[in-house]
Amino acid sequence: MGYTPRKSPALSLWYLPVTDRLHALFGNPEDAKLMSSHASADRMKDDGMLRHPSDGQQWKDFDKAYPEFGKEPRNVWLMLSTNRMNPFGELSSSHSTWPVVLTVYNLPSHLCQRHRYFMLTMLISGPKQLGNGIDVFLELLMEEMQELFDIG
Numbered sequence: 001m002g003y004t005p006r007k008s009p010a011l012s013l014w015y016l017p018v019t020d021r022l023h024a025l026f027g028n029p030e031d032a033k034l035m036s037s038h039a040s041a042d043r044m045k046d047d048g049m050l051r052h053p054s055d056g057q058q059w060k061d062f063d064k065a066y067p068e069f070g071k072e073p074r075n076v077w078l079m080l081s082t083n084r085m086n087p088f089g090e091l092s093s094s095h096s097t098w099p100v101v102l103t104v105y106n107l108p109s110h111l112c113q114r115h116r117y118f119m120l121t122m123l124i125s126g127p128k129q130l131g132n133g134i135d136v137f138l139e140l141l142m143e144e145m146q147e148l149f150d151i152g
Contacts, residue, residue, distance in 0.1 A: 011126030036073035077105040
C-alpha cells in the first residue's frame, strides 16, 4: 500500500494557553494597576449609562450569582469571540479559519479593545465551516478557564 494524498486538508487547531499571558499582565506593574481599574470607586456610577462592560446587566447578574468572585477586583473578566474568516480573500474558497480571541474587560474602557490586550487563544483551520462542532475545539480553553476559576 502506497501513500495516498488527502483530497482536502484535515481540521487543525493551534492552542495558545492563557495563563502565562495573564501572569505577564499582572507581572507588569503598569498593567497590574490597570487590571483592577474596573472596580475603582471613581469609575463606578449608577446612572444607567454604559461606560464599561462592568455597567452591563450580564456583569451584574454574574456578580449576584458569584458574589465572592466580584469582591476581588483582581479577578479577571474575559470576553470570548470568534468569527470565520478567509485569509485568502476568496469568497468561494473551501478553506475556513476561525480565530478565537479573549478580550480583557478588567481594563479601562478605552483600553479593552486595544490589540495589545487581545489574546488570540486558538486558531482553528480546515476545509469547512465548523458550525456546532466548534464546542469540541473550545473544550481545551474551557478546561483552562475552569482551572483558573477554581484557583481563585
